[in-house]
Each structure stands twice: as C-alpha cells, then as structure tokens.
Amino acid sequence: xxxxxxxxxxxxxxxxxxxxxxxxxxxxxxxxxxxxxxxxxxxxxxxxxxxxxxxxxxxxxxxxxxxxxxxxxxxxxxxxxxxxxxxxxxxxxxxxxxxxxxxxxxxxxxxxxxxxxxxxxxxxxxxxxxxxxxxxxxxxxxxxxxxxxxxxxxxxxxxxxxxxxxxxxxxxxxxxxxxxxxxxxxxxxxxxxxxxxxxxxxxxxxxxxxxxxxxxxxxxxxxxxxxxxxxxxxxxxxxxxxxxxxxxxxxxxxxxxxxxxxxxxxxxxxxxxxxxxxxxxxxxxxxxxxxxxxxxxxxxxxxxxxxxxxxxxxxxxxxxxxxxxxxxxxxxxxxxxxxxxxxxxxxxxxxxxxxxxxxxxxxxxxxxxxxxxxxxxxxxxxxxxxxxxxxxxxxxxxxxxxxxxxxxxxxxxxxxxxxxxxxxxxxxxxxxxxxxxxxxxxxxxxxxxxxxxxxxxxxxxxxxxxxxxxxxxxxxxxxxxxxxxxxxxxxxxxxxxxxxxxxxxxxxxxxxxxxxxxxxxxxxxxxxxxxxxxxxxxxxxxxxxxxxxxxxxxxxxxxxxxxxxxxxxxxxxxx
Numbered sequence: 131x132x133x134x135x136x137x138x139x140x141x142x143x144x145x146x147x148x149x150x151x152x153x154x155x156x157x158x159x160x161x162x163x164x165x166x167x168x169x170x171x172x173x174x175x176x177x178x179x180x181x182x183x184x185x186x187x188x189x190x191x192x193x194x195x196x197x198x199x200x201x202x203x204x205x206x207x208x209x210x211x212x213x214x215x216x217x218x219x220x221x222x223x224x225x226x227x228x229x230x231x232x233x234x235x236x237x238x239x240x241x242x243x244x245x246x247x248x249x250x251x252x253x254x255x256x257x258x259x260x261x262x263x264x265x266x267x268x269x270x271x272x273x274x275x276x277x278x279x280x281x282x283x284x285x286x287x288x289x290x291x292x293x294x295x296x297x298x299x300x301x302x303x304x305x306x307x308x309x310x311x312x313x314x315x316x317x318x319x320x321x322x323x324x325x326x327x328x329x330x331x332x333x334x335x336x337x338x339x340x341x342x343x344x345x346x347x348x349x350x351x352x353x354x355x356x357x358x359x360x361x362x363x364x365x366x367x368x369x370x371x372x373x374x375x376x377x378x379x380x381x382x383x384x385x386x387x388x389x390x391x392x393x394x395x396x397x398x399x400x401x402x403x404x405x406x407x408x409x410x411x412x413x414x415x416x417x418x419x420x421x422x423x424x425x426x427x428x429x430x431x432x433x434x435x436x437x438x439x440x441x442x443x444x445x446x447x448x449x450x451x452x453x454x455x456x457x458x459x460x461x462x463x464x465x466x467x468x469x470x471x472x473x474x475x476x477x478x479x480x481x482x483x484x485x486x487x488x489x490x491x492x493x494x495x496x497x498x499x500x501x502x503x504x505x506x507x508x509x510x511x512x513x514x515x516x517x518x519x520x521x522x523x524x525x526x527x528x529x530x531x532x533x534x535x536x537x538x539x540x541x542x543x544x545x546x547x548x549x550x551x552x553x554x555x556x557x558x559x560x561x562x563x564x565x566x567x568x569x570x571x572x573x574x575x576x577x578x579x580x581x582x583x584x585x586x587x588x589x590x591x592x593x594x595x596x597x598x599x600x601x602x603x604x605x606x607x608x609x610x611x612x613x614x615x616x617x618x619x620x621x622x623x624x625x626x627x628x629x630x631x632x633x634x635x636x637x638x639x640x641x642x643x644x645x646x647x648x649x650x651x652x653x654x655x656x657x658x659x660x661x662x663x664x665x666x667x668x669x670x671x672x673x674x675x676x677x678x679x680x681x682x683x684x685x686x687x688x689x690x691x692x693x694x695x696x697x698x699x700x701x702x703x704x705x
Contacts, residue, residue: 134428134431134432134434134435136428137424137428138424138427138429138431138432138544139428140421140424140428141421141422141423141425141426141427141548142421142425142548143421144417144420144421144424145417145418145422145548145552145560147414147421148416148418148420148421149415149418149555149556149558151414151417152410152414152415152556152558153555153557153558155410155414156181156209156408156557156558158217159183160183160184161181161182161217162181162182163179163180163181164179164180164182165179166179166180167232168246168250170234170240170246171246171249172240174233174239174240174246175233175234176225176226176228176233176234176243176250177205177225177232177233178205178223178226178247178250179205179206179212179224179557180221180222180223181212181213181215181216181221181224182221182256183216183217183218183220183398183399185219185399187256188255191255191257191258191259192220192221192256192258192397192398193219193221193257193261193262193263193391193395193396193397193398194220194223194251194254194257194258194259194263195220195222195223195262195263195264195265195391196223196225196244196247196251196262196263196266196277196285197212197215197225197265197266197270198225198227198242198243198244198247198264198266198270198271198273198274199230199266199267199270200267200268200271200292201237201268201269201651201700202655202700203230203378203564203566203698204226204230204566204568205224205226206224206558206561206568207267207378207561207564208224208265208270208378209224209411210384210408210409210411211265211384211387212224213407213408214384214408215265215387215388215391217399217401217405217407218388218391218392218398218399218401219397219398219399220263220391220395221251221257223250223251225243225247226243227242227243227269227273227700228240228242228243229701229702231568232571235496235573235700235701235702235703235704236491236496236701236704237700237702241276241277241279242269242270242272242273242276242299244272244274244275244278245277247273248274248281248284249281252281252284258396258397259284260396261286261395261396262285262286262395263285263286263288263394263395264277264278264285264287264288265288265289265291265391266289266291267291267293267378268291268293268374269293269299270291270293271290271292271293271294271300272293272299272300274288275290275293275308278308278309279301282309285309286309286310286395287311287359287364287391287395288310288312289312289313289314289386289387289390290311290313290314291377291383292314292316292319292321292325292374292377293313294313294339295308295339296339298324302339302342303339303342304342304343305342305344305357305363306362306363309362310362310364310365310390310394311343311364312366312367312386312387312390313340313343313366313367313368314368314369314370314377314383314386315331315334315369316331316369316370316371316372316373316376316377316383317331317332317370317371317372318331318371318372318633319331319334319373319374320373320638320639320650320653320654321374321647321650322334322638324647324650326339327339329637329638330637330638334350334369335349335350335352335369340367343365344357344365345363345365350367351367352368353366353368354366354367355393359393359394364394366390370382370383370386373630374650375563375564375657378563378564379409379563381406381409384408385406386403388401389403411558412561412563414558415558415560415562416562418560419560419561421548422545422549422560422567423665423668423669425544426542426545426669426686426690427669427673429540430672430676430686431672431676433540433541434537434676434677438533438536439537441529441530442534442676442679442682443676443677444677444678463600466599466617467599467600467613467616467620470595470596470599470617471616471620471621472620472621472624473513473621474506474510474618475621475622476621477506477509478625478652478656481505481506481510482502482505482648482652482655483648484509485501485502485503485504485506486501486648488505489501489502489504489505491701491702492703493704494580495580495581495703496577496701496702496703496704497577497581497695497696497702497703498700498702499655499695499699499700500577500581500696500699502652503695504581504584507584507588511587511588511592514591514595517595518591518595518598521595521598522598522599523598524598527678530677530679530681531681533682534679534681534685535685538682538685538686538688538689539689541686542686542689542690542693545690549568549569550569564654564657564658565658565661565662566698567693567694567697568697568698569697570697573701574696574697577701578696578697582689582692585688585691585695586684586685586688586689587688588688589666589684589685589691590680590681590684590685592684593666593670593680593684594684596614596617596618596667596670596680597670597680600613600614600617601614601671601675603678607675610671610675611668611671614667614670614671615664615668617667618664618666619660619663619664619667622656622659622660622663623660625653625656626656626657626660628640639653662694665690666690666691669683669687669690670684670687671683673686
C-alpha cells in the first residue's frame with residue numbers, strides 16, 4: 131500500500147530538481163546572484179536581483195545594464211535577459227519597479243524607480259560607468275526612459291522591448307534623445323495604439339511618432355541602423371512575429387538586445403547572439419511549480435491520517451456502504467458545464483471595467499488589478515448563488531468547518547515554506563513565463579489579509595456548486611478531473627483563442643472600448659486565469675475525492691489564489 135506522503139515527497143523532489151536546474155542555469159560560468167535592497171532618493175526601499183559575472187571586479191569594472199520588467203510583473207520575468215547579459219560579462223541590476231515585487235509603493239512613483247535603479251548601478255565599483263545600458267519591457271521601457279531623462283549623460287544605449295517614447299508616461303523621443311535606441315516591437319503587439327499611435331502593430335514603421343525618433347520622413351526599415359553610435363544618435367527597429375507578453379520569453383527578442391548592446395557597449399565577454407541557455411531556467415522553475423502543486427496535494431493527503439482531521443475522511447465510501455452522491459446528467463449536465471465555463475468568461479471584461487471605474491486603489495483596497503479580479507469574483511459568486519438551487523442537492527455535513535480551516539492553512543503553510551526554501555537555496559520563485567508564485571513581504575501579507583475573505587468566499591461558493599453538478603465517486607478519476615478543469619477554464623480558453631485568433635488574422639484584438647489599453651491588458655491578465663483555475667480544479671477535485679466535501683479544497687484555493695494574486699501584481703496605493 132502506497133504511503134499517504136508519497137505525493138508530497140514526489141513534489142519535494144520536483145521542487146529540488148527544478149530549483150537546481152534553474153540555479154545552475156542562472157549561475158552558469160561563475161555568475162553570482164544577489165537579492166538586494168537599496169534606498170532610493172526619497173528614502174524608499176528598492177528591490178533588485180544583482181547578477182555579477184566573474185570578470186567584474188573593482189580592479190576590472192565591467193559594463194552594466196539596468197533591466198526592468200513591465201506593469202504588474204516583477205524582476206524575475208526579466209531573467210532571460212539578465213542571464214544572457216551576465217553571460218556576456220555585463221553586471222545586471224534586474225529591478226523591481228516601485229510598487230512591484232519588493233520595492234516600496236506606490237506604483238508609478240519616482241519615475242517608476244528608474245532613476246533610483248540607474249543611480250544604484252552607477253554606484254557599484256564593479257561597474258564601468260562609461261558603459262551602461264538600459265533595457266526595459268513595456269512599462270519597464272518607460273522606467274528606463276525616466277532614468278535616461280533624469281541622468282542623460284550617465285548611460286550609453288538602451289533597448290525598449292514593446293515600449294515607446296512619448297505619452298502617456300515618457301518624454302518625447304528625438305533624433306538625439308534617448309541615446310542609441312533599439313526598439314523591439316512585435317508584429318502582433320497588443321498595445322500598438324497606446325505605444326505608437328498606429329492601429330496595427332505591423333504598421334509601426336508608418337508611425338509619425340517613430341519617425342520623429344528615427345529622424346525620417348517615411349517608413350522605418352526594420353533592421354537598418356539609423357544615425358551614429360559614436361554620436362549617441364543610433365536607432366534600429368526590430369519586428370519579431372510575436373506578441374507583447376511573448377517578448378519576455380523569445381530567443382529572438384533577447385537576441386536583438388544582445389546584438390545591440392554588443393554594438394553599443396564596450397567590454398564584457400563576446401558571445402554569438404544565438405548562444406542562449408536561459409530557457410533551461412524556465413523549465414526548471416516550471417518543474418518546481420508542478421512540484422509545488424503536487425506537494426500541496428500530498429501534504430493534504432498525509433494530514434488526513436492525523437486524528438485531528440479524521441472527521442473529514444469518509445471511509446464508508448471506500449467500501450461502498452454508502453451510496454455515492456448524484457450529479458447532473460444528460461441535458462442538465464451539459465447546461466451546467468456551459469454555464470459554469472462561459473458565464474465567468476462573458477462577465478470578465480464588464481467586471482474588469484466596473485472594477486477599474488468604481489473600485490479604484492485606496493488604502494483599504496490598494497491593488498488596482500486585484501480589485502478588478504475581486505469585482506469579477508464577487509459578480510460570479512452572486513451569479514453562482516442564484517443558480518445554486520438548480521444544482522443537484524447534497525447532504526450537508528456537520529463538524530467539518532474547523533478541521534477544514536486547519537488542514538487548509540497547514541497545507542498552504544507547508545507549500546509556502548517550500549517556496550521560501552527554494553528562494554533561499556536557489557534564488558527562484560515558482561513560475562513559467564507570466565505565471566508566477568512569489569513570496570510575500572510584510573506589506574503584501576497585510577494586503578493579502580484584506581483580500582483573503584472575499585476571494586475565499588468565491589471559491590467556497592463556486593466549488594460547492596461545481597461538485598454538486600459534476601463530482602461523483604462513481605465517475606472515472608480522469609474524466610472527473612477533466613470535467614472540473616474544463617468547467618473552470620474552457621470559457622477563458624475560448625476567449626483567448628478568439629482574441630488571439632482575431633489578432634493573428636486582423637492584426638489587432640477585438641476591442642469595443644475607447645480605452646486603447648484596457649482590453650489588451652485585461653486579455654493578457656486573462657492568460658493567467660487558465661493555468662490558475664486549472665490548478666484550482668485539480669486541488670478541488672483531489673480534496674473532494676478524499677473527503678466528499680468541497681470545503682477543504684475551496685479554502686486551500688482561496689488562500690493560494692489570494693497569495694498568488696497579491697504577491698504578483700502592483701500596489702498602486704500607499705498601504
């Protein structure tokens with residue numbers, strides 16, 4: 131008979147194996163990584179990862195690069211760039227913008243943290259102050275532009291990834307400012323109107339705003355270097371056939387930045403632009419993320435053996451002495467699946483619009499994106515409550531609330547400890563691409579407590595109805611997992627397929643609203659809903675099969691998802 135703890139052990143093995151692969155990748159060739167905090171000009175605490183190649187010493191300073199992530203991300207999403215920069219002998223300050231990650235809020239303050247980051251990079255005695263580059267993705271581009279505006283003679287070149295000069299958040303670009311600019315702007319960019327004032331990203335070469343930067347009166351030719359590197363007036367445009375968020379995880383986009391800094395910075399360790407190993411780290415942290423989910427399930431399974439949680443177990447189901455509860459069937463099953471899958475997707479944009487308009491960041495609800503998700507959760511919780519009488523009835527159980535709360539907290543605490551250990555040993559979080567689970571700092575933990583109750587209430591309601599509609603002990607295990615996963619994710623999968631299919635065919639997302647940034651940003655956020663809700667479905671199904679009740683799984687999901695959202699987004703109000 132297998133041990134109840136075998137799944138937890140497997141999860142730990144995956145975390146250690148994935149963490150080791152990620153660590154060996156990001157420290158390849160003797161690179162050191164330091165998790166640092168430093169004080170900004172206004173006394174604010176800034177956070178960054180500092181990558182130090184072995185060639186960088188006080189006696190032999192190396193070129194430096196300030197690398198900055200985009201909106202509602204954090205420093206780790208720039209790892210692909212940072213790893214490859216460091217492998218080429220550049221000291222890299224991989225910055226958390228203000229109000230993001232572990233940098234003090236609010237978001238958008240102090241030039242997004244760009245001037246503070248550049249000042250700190252220049253203060254390091256291992257950095258050659260005459261050879262400093264700036265690289266930023268999306269709002270990270272505006273961050274490095276703010277640094278360039280504040281310190282116009284203190285850097286040599288920059289790469290803007292999916293970003294722009296000019297409004298809404300940067301100074302207008304000219305033929306002489308910023309210095310030596312490479313622009314990587316994808317052919318399927320979601321933010322083409324916001325960034326460069328063109329309806330289609332592939333028409334960015336026709337943007338008058340871009341012409342002003344490049345000093346042309348006609349279409350900019352991708353790949354052609356305009357201006358003069360020695361004079362600081364060089365410009366080049368690259369247009370890879372990818373999307374805005376894909377610029378984080380593109381060998382092509384990273385390769386363009388490597389090529390540009392090789393041309394514009396002196397020193398370092400030359401390597402071909404296509405010599406890239408960073409994706410191994412993505413694989414490693416993905417394996418660790420999968421291990422984290424397995425660990426949660428295994429810990430829950432093991433804890434059920436304790437006498438404290440014996441009331442949650444249902445041994446009578448195992449011997450067939452008690453009939454399995456019924457679920458929806460036939461037409462009712464199909465209707466339940468359609469409603470469960472598609473109502474959350476249909477309400478997504480309206481709920482986000484309502485949240486953005488009426489639940490703006492404040493001291494009590496300080497995170498704008500979290501507020502929008504909260505409005506979506508409340509709206510769908512109310513809709514689910516209204517539909518609950520139509521779901522098959524289940525017998526209620528007494529005495530499970532206390533044990534359910536305890537086992538949920540204990541399970542997530544073990545998972546949190548595993549992430550803390552991975553951060554300590556390997557300097558990683560659990561992630562793949564834009565899906566990332568991070569540790570919380572003290573302020574984020576307090577914010578987590580604010581949002582915990584409403585998000586948990588949503589999962590208690592939603593997963594209760596989910597199991598009443600679809601979960602029976604007589605169902606095949608694979609079929610039950612697949613059904614519950616699709617019930618929570620299918621609508622968002624269809625939404626994303628429709629949006630990105632439209633983008634691929636027409637060159638832009640379907641955007642019925644006048645705000646050029648709302649639908650693109652909300653759609654990118656929706657990408658995370660698919661894996662996050664799939665994980666919630668797996669946790670919910672596993673725990674229900676062990677207990678016959680939705681409550682423990684709902685509580686685990688409430689704590690886990692609140693933690694995920696709060697730690698991974700921006701804080702716009704001072705808390």
